[in-house]
Amino acid sequence: MTSALLENEEAQYCFENINGSCHKTSWSSGIRITLYVMLGFLTILTLSGNLMVIITVAYFKQLHSPTNILLASLACADFCLGLTVLPFSSIRSVETCWYFGEIFCRFHSSLELSFCYSSIFHLCFISVDRYIAVTDPLIYPLRFTVPVSGMFIAVAWTFSIVYSFSVVFTGANDKGIQELVNALSCVGSCQILFNKTWVVVSTLLYLIPFFTTIALYSKIFAVAKRQARMIEMMSNNTHLSDTYSDRVSRRERKAAKTIGIAVIAFVVFWSPYSIIVITDAFFNFITPPLVFDIVVWLTYSNSAINPLIYSVFYPWFRKAMKVIGLSILESYFGLK
Template sequence: KTEELDQPNEEAQYCFENIKGSCYKTSWSSGIQITSYVVLGFLTILTLGGNLMVMISIAYFKQLHSPTNILLASLACADFCLGLTVLPFSSIRFVETCWYFGETFCRFHSSLELSFCYSSIVHLCFISVDRYVAVTDPLIYPLKFTVPVSGMFIAVAWTFSIVYSFSIVFTGANDKGIHELVNALSCVGSCQILFNKTWVVLSTLLYLIPFFTIIALYSKIFAVAKQQARMIEMMSNDTQSSDTYSDRVGRRERKAVKTIGIAVIAFVIFWSPYSIVVITDAFFNFITPPLLFDIVVWFTYSNSAINPLIYSLFYPWFRKAMKVIVSCKMLQLDCSTMNLFTE
């Protein structure tokens, strides 16, 4: 969103001084601009670096070539692509309060933004299904969820997200019926893709349906995992052995479920404000102040940097893999077959 002033002002700055109908530019002090660039630049680098580590770790270490981890790598790829293609331009738009890259690239940029965000939602939904079967039916899981099945899930997630996002934005279906409002809010130097009520409702459903699916599955998963933990504890007490292979695998699986569950909760926290703002704008003629809208958008972007931090806190194998990658040992020695699991 870009702020337009209703009354002309001789001292006002424009995004394009020599172009009629140019947007007004908000003047920030040098200190605020520099601070904003530093903060947003750090967030972008954190998103790129963390998710790149996840992708390299899972791709390089053979022990991590599991269906679940391949889905996690694809999720990290979506977040990495967001940081690479969307965040740098969004940073400039936020600080400069102008869009300098043209209308066509604005639509392309917005389409990519939607694609990566929907891809993340669908990936999380598929990961929850994967974990549900792994915990509730561990004997059938290796037969049902193989690497090719994960590949199929990934293909569906990416294809749906890209086709849906680009088709809405580039066909103009998003602003059908609200052209007068779009024209009133538009100016040269803005990049605001508005959505009518129909597409907002549909997009909200595409967020809520996977969201409630994930919540329902994880509620069942945690109940089953808790029951299994009690059974293992009872069996361990009876056999006086608490460190069998099945116990270690069971602990690792339950820890994986908790970690991914935390990632899902983080996703809900970071995405809920944006969903509320978008719905409010669609039904109340876009009343959200531009600065508030941009802050909410960047709060949502922050979710792409959070997942690698969650993995580093709760996955010992990820910390171990990062040490190998950062120390460049993988370039000197063949570490692809090393054991990353300490339990």
């Protein structure tokens, strides 16, 4: 069975002529091609889907609402992940070696962390937006404006980038565990280890926005359920058509439901990674490399899922994509 998967049973190294080089898992040609196709497809899906979200919101002025601008910024984080992180991670996963040097390894890991934290902060701020929209839909346009949305975006991006790059490039992440880092490291690997202190800090930066988001959405759905019951009672008693307030409330509840699904997807895809990182920090990094790599790609997959959620639950997104697609066909092929 093993010989069918591997090209040969002799030990191979990432750099044959360098002492201390990492061992290389030499997959058979069929396995390597399959892995590259799968990871390449996920990368393309991440890039294309999120690019469509960005273009759609930017192209149509009617979509320049605070919520949609936050969604576009979230899509930008996912797009940047697909553009700058996934291609190099694909090579590392298939070749089981890192060929791009230690400095770029730290840069690559910093970008990875930045986009991760940016995503969770965006989801948290979007939950704040939805909470105000559902609990007070008529006052919402006055409280949550485009400048407020822009301020949230600036905070999410600035904090994520500054925190990630400062921790990784200053070496604070592995302070106090240098002996363990040296024992686990070899030439051709790229796994940034975090000591217990920074694992706790990083976990709190994940859990605080996460539980804030969950708490807000619990209140959102409680209020939405109460509003729906009241609207139904009023409709049954008066037999009148929907008022403007009713239509606004229904629209905001539907938007909150869609974002809630995106939040659930984030929890499902990111929870295994969070658990493994915490476990490794307190049990001397016991997770096998293959298992860790699979969990990392599970988290990457979340960046490809969000645009699919929007396309299924947001009618305006589907219509906008059709309009943009027809415009491209007309421009390049003269079709009408």
